[in-house]
Amino acid sequence: MNLVARRLIVMASAALTLGLSGSAWAFHSGGVAECEGCHTMHNSKDGNWMGPKYRMGTAIGSDQIEGVNTWLLQGSDASSTCLNCHQHEGDTGPSSYHVSTPDAEMPAGIPPKQRTPGGDFGWLKKDYTWVNRNSNFASEGERHGHNIVAADYGYMADTELTQAPGGQYPAANLSCISCHDPHPKYRYDVDFNLIERTLPIKAAGSYNGTTNAPTAWGAVGVYRILGGVGYVPKSLGPTGNSVAFNAKPPFAIAPSTYNQSEATNQVRVAYGSGMSEWCGNCHYNIHANVGTPAPGALIHPAGTNALLSTYGEADIYNAYVKSGNLTGSEATAYSSLVPFEEGLTASVANKATLNAHATNAAGLTGNSYLSVSPSANVMCLSCHRAHASGNDAMTRWNQENEFLTVADANGNVAWADASNSSQQGQAQGRTTAELAAAVNDRPVTTFAPYQRNLCNKCHAKD
Amino acid sequence: MHTTAATMLYLHLTTMAGIIATAAPGVSASGEYLHNIASFDGDVEISPSALVYDRSAGELLVIDASAGGVLAFTAAGMKVGAFGDEARLGWIQSLAVLNAEGDYAVLVSKPGEPLDLLRLNYRGELVGSIILTGVPAGSAKGPDASAVFVARDRLYLANTGTKKVRVFSKTGAYESTVDLSSSLKLTDEELRDHGIGSLSVDKDGNILFTVPTLYAAFIVSPAGEVKSFGQKGSRPGRFNVAGGIVRDDAGSIYVTDVLRAVVMVFGPDLKFRGELGGRGFAPGHLIGPRAIAVGDGVVFVAQGAKRGVSVFRIVNHLGV
Secondary structure (H helix, E strand, O other): OOHHHHHHHHHHHHHHHHOOOOEOOOOOOOOOOOHHHHEOOOOEEOOEEOOHHHHHHOOOOOOOOOOOOHHHEOOOOHHHHHHHHHEOOOOOOOOOOOOEOOHHHOOOOOOOOOOOOOOOHHHHHOOEEEEEOOEEEEEOHHHOEOOOOEHHHOEOOOOOOOEOOOOOOEHHHOOHHHHEOOOOOOEEOOOOOEEOOOOOEEEOOOEOOHHHOOOOOOEEEOHHHEOOOOOOOHHHOHHHHHHOOOOOOOEEEEOOEOOOOOOOOOOEOEEEEOHHHHHOOOOHHHOOOOOOOOOOOOOOOOOOOOEOOOOOHHHHHHHOOEOOEOOOOHHHOOOOOOOOEOOOOOOHHHHHHHHHHOEOOOOOOOOOOHHHOOOOEOOHHHOEOOOEOOOHHHEOOOOOOOEOOEEOOOOOEEOOOOOOHHHHHHHOOOOHHHHHHOOOOOOHHHOOOOOEOOOHHHHOOO | OHHHHHHHHHHHHHOOOEEOOEEOOOOOOEEEEEEEOEEOOEEOOOOOOEEEEEOOOOEEEEEEHHHOEEEEEEOOOEEEEEEOOOOOOOEEEEEEEOOOOOOEEEEEEOOOOOOEEEEEOOOOOEEEEOOOEOOOOOOOOOOOOOEEEEEOOEEEEEEOOOOEEEEEEOOOEEEEEEEOHHHHOOOHHHHHHOOOOEEEEOOOOOEEEEEHHHOEEEEEOOOOOEEEEOOEOOOOOOEOOEEEEEEOOOOOEEEEEOOOOEEEEEOOOOOEEEEEEOEOOOOOOEOOOOOEEEEOOEEEEEOOOOOOEEEEEEEOOOOO
16 A cells, blocks of 8 residues: 555544644845845846746736836845845754744744844744733734744734834834845945945944954945935835934944854844934834933933943942842953943944954953943843844843743752743743743853843842 | 545646746756645645655655644645644654655754654654764764755765764664865855755765855765856856755756745756746745755745745756
8 A cells, every 4th residue: 555545544534533733144245235136137038038927938927027026126025035045944053144033943832043132033923822820911923023024934014013113114114124224325434434435345344353344445334234324215115204214323343153052152242332323213202312202201211321330230230140149240240131332432443342342252251341331321232132032022031020030949040831830920931942042042040040130130129 | 535636636736737937948948837735725835944755655745843743745736644743752853754664764853852863654653763873972972963864775964054964874873974064165264154055865875955155056976076066146047045956866956046936957967957936926936945855757846925835847857
């Protein structure tokens, strides 16, 4: 009997029984990439249309431009075009410049694979439900990050927040190029002046390698080719001008390998300045330094003026180890779960400082350098990841429960067990693998038993 | 009754088919789109992570953990079974056909546990673990792989991250390691930047893999001979973002291009012969094609956007 016949018997039996479930690669190089990398040019070859309608010279479709996408993109939309390279099947773990895990590789209970500082967009597809104290709770995937629209990869627009919180950017148009300018005009010259198209871009400006320094003849790109003043994707059309950026790109440096598990070594992106102000391009009304309500309103400060030295937060940051433990020191204080800006604007000297601080090497990521950074400040990314995270509001740690961890029978710190009815409030529907992945695999021993949330890294109220 | 319904559906679908392949002048390879894989409820709308064609059974095995594990289809694309959704097994990441009886070698993982290499029967029932033995010092004791293949009566455990393929007997006795890095002739830093897009092993034990950022595909023979082909570009036969790669029994090589949304066909001489698909949502067109399988003159192509698996019949694949 062949296999198919045997399978049909199995199916029939079942029916009777059941009665019928990063790395810094150089495609962008700090500027506009190869045109053909994203666009399909003239949609022609040797005088013949490449669109499927005209394959073999025979009309086969009803739509004359079937196969040709808006803006001549090679994907169905902008983000799909990006994810053609930035999502990858078959990764065994964090890998190079991948920022999204395929659906088929993260079934229920399995977390997304990538660990970039920005986070894996796959968290947007992880819905969680649980019961606590006889009440039903949910953590919907779309609450876990920026809901980019990428039809080819199953990413849909936010169904609840139809505009950027605190702003007007339309959720239906949110894509990778809402933030990252694929044709960047801003760049740094040899003195780290932010200039427009008056010099060619010779290399990416996001990294601390020796090839990433500008020269008299060649500029370097801005951090993560983020959009600058006046930027708005053309795909938004004329109405897009109302949401055009008014803040310049932030100044920051990342180690050239930044996508890795932090089980052993943390990844420190050395943030200089301008990140919160840049987030304010779209979220101006929830940013204390921009728009309304005015500064001084009841909004957590963030940005250049939100100094960690003002009320002693820098000292607390250095001393804080975990809940109930304030015995730390500056040399070991840094946590990639609560990064901050060093208050350094773009300059040759400050680039050198950030080059030295941006690292993924063992033993080098612990020093906070806060004693030599009097202008260090809290920023939006101190609490949130830029892409997505395993938590609501795309926070770096779970804000939805007072405890991040529990204790085992011996009093040792442990991740909560979702199958334990007394720990569902802490697990919140996540497996232990997902709880660990949500903090980029930092060992659970990094935290105290019944660790309180990481607001305390700066405030130490625990 | 099932067979009759499957036949009727197959006939219905094939009447919708059409020849939609581009052929390279003088060395034609063309393909006829047949249909997408389907169940009795209609098209199966998934985006699988891997496809395996079981030549001995004439079956397509589709791995999609989010859809419940492994789905089995006839060569005509009709669903006839599923297995691997039991939590006790773990998450099936990769599968290879061990023998004509329908036993499989599968790589499975469970949260917080190392990978395991299991032997399942054709129903997906656990037969036992395949214990790896004789592994040299410095090499992982466990499977440590992203994919498993069977060829020349051996198991191939491939880790695309480390760019190493370890070869074992079917019972798990270590034989050798193939370091694909050496075939790329790159510096350590360049090796880190240029990852493997996809990898497969043909029936003769040749390892085929793509490196999208080099716009190239490579073939490493069991004797260590390296061949490469591919050239970047957006016109037919050129690599834009190379995805999956597989070779059929006649020696033709099929490479998916994610950006151009096509399947490129290369002859045994590595010359471009033609391509299938093309971007679009109409029948026979492709969206983000990656995983690919081939057998018995049929090509199966997995797509993004939950577009399922498209089935093409190859015509004149040797260009004669």
